[in-house]
Amino acid sequence: MSEHEYVPTSKAGKWFNDRLPLLSLGAHLSDYPTPKNLNYWWTFGGILTFCLITQIVTGIVLAMHYVAHADLAFESVEKIMRDVNYGWLIRYIHSNGASMFFLAVYIHIFRSLFFGSFKSPRELIWIIGMLIYILMMAAAFMGYVLPWGQMSFWGATVITNLFSAIPLVGESVVTWLWGGYSVDNPTLTRFFSLHYLIPFLILGLVVLHIWALHIPGNNNPIGIDIKKPSKDTVPFHPYITVKDIFALLMFMIIFAGFVFFSPNVLGHADNYIPANPLVTPAHIVPEWYLLPFYAILRSVPDKLGGVILMFGALFVLIILPWLDTSKVRSATFRPMYRQFFWIFVVDVLALGYLGAMPAEGVYLFLARISTAYYFLHFIVVLPALGFLEKTDPLPASISEPVLTGGFSAVPTRSDKTIDEKKIT
């Protein structure tokens, strides 16, 4: 890689770079050799960075006007919507931005699942990504509490009550979380504090996520190891930047569609009713992006069991790199996994739908089936496929996707030598 030899042309630049090699870092990011066959599913990393920055910037402005107090929070949000200059725009960007953030992160995660980006040597990128995802859910949940509407209050009550399922200390833990004996002002103020903190933790993890990515480099749609730099790669700038910007603009058009033309469609009407501890809404529903986990939680009749299963659903994601035993990364060359991948997508969408429905009758039955399948996918299907599946032969390089025969080999490091021969 060329960044090691990077020398700034100007004297001042050289002086600075010798003391703090930021310019070398810039050169590295610019030259970073990227597989040339990345498709649009790979643009969501950049889109997610945009989402995070958007949430932070709009959030900081909102925090200037928002009042974290049980008696004033709802009113202060209405003040933002009515009296703050472009307050409506900033708040709608922030509230819809959360949904857009999750939309993008789900696409990003499913892309990784399809193309096997979580596999060796990229396990840490995946795990850091999952930590980001968990923090995102925490931040989004606490953010939804801040307007102190009915869904805020009752959502907070339901979710914090989950911790009461912990044996022996559950009740004390919940009291500690609430800062009292029910969800009230102390709960709101600490949620606000944490809601402001978490995005910066996410930002830190994003730096680690990208750092870890830049060690092995990007995976790619065929999932084979490639030599970098080579005919198979392009420098990040301008090739990937221009593509990322184009995809980001497409994403922004959809984002703007929500913000300007149906800003409340992704939220719940009940959250425009001020929080009332004496009136429980007919259905307490979390935001759409949490629904699959909510469905898993409710599919178990026992509270502790539900909580364990819900956290288990996240845990199997974290250990995924060791559950999927297949050495082949991309589903393109895995005829059986490809089928199971799409079944899994449908399963998660079904869980999302069922999470929004009342937990009774046929909905509950289907939620239980879907929950069972969710775990079956990770614990049985993925480990077994590695042994049972006959994968298609892999190409030797991106530049030569047409098979030259004989290479049905798995993409291990020994492939690099093959690649080198082909390229040189």
Add this chain to the structure above:
Amino acid sequence: MKLLVTILIATFFFGKAYSSSKDLLKIDWSFAGPTGKFERDSLQRGYQVYKEVCASCHSMQYLSYRNLSQKGGPEFTLEEVKAIAASYEVEDGPNSDGDMFERPARPSDHFINPYPNVNAAIASNGGAYPPDMSVLVKARPGGANYIYSVLMGYEEKPTDFDLDVGVYYNKYMDGNKIKMPSPLSDDLIEYTDGTNATQAQMAKDVTAFLTWAAEPHLEARHRTGTKVIIYLIILATLVYFSMKKIWSRVDAEK
């Protein structure tokens, strides 16, 4: 393209999961759609309905009289708003002697509440709180159509339907029971602009007014949104061709 389809499906999927719509009455609202605007006359009439009918029970605590002259709203003139405000008395103070006193309201004052507090409102309405109307349209699934439907949905109760005294039958209310008696009837008020005050006309006007009250910057939002989308499309087109040009160097190697 695949991406767009996915997003559309996802939106439809989750949108559907949320809407629990009974078949509400549907009006072709002027403010619906990406270029929707309010009709000034309708908003002004709607305010008259609110003032003369709703306001005796329903507060609108997040609105101030000045909002009535704000751009994108009913757009009463400043003089008219001053006169409207001055017709209400508000408590102010304490003055230099430490006493509270009454004075005519100013445009900067909030809409006065019909009741001193929530409990008083509940007590005066047979145990049901008449909800604050500031964001009511956004607080009900179905929005404007729902409000309109409830206003038009009073019917004779089916013979086998049990109703307590002081509870009314409404086709669109949850459980079909509502504590509010039908608030609107033909010629209940006399519109200052001479429009025929039918029940449907008043329901439509007051719903439009409440929609504006819940979303006072709706017109600015639609206007800005149109510009933003056009800007993004133009920019995306330029970036698309730049991308094609830049990538042609790579594609040529194949």
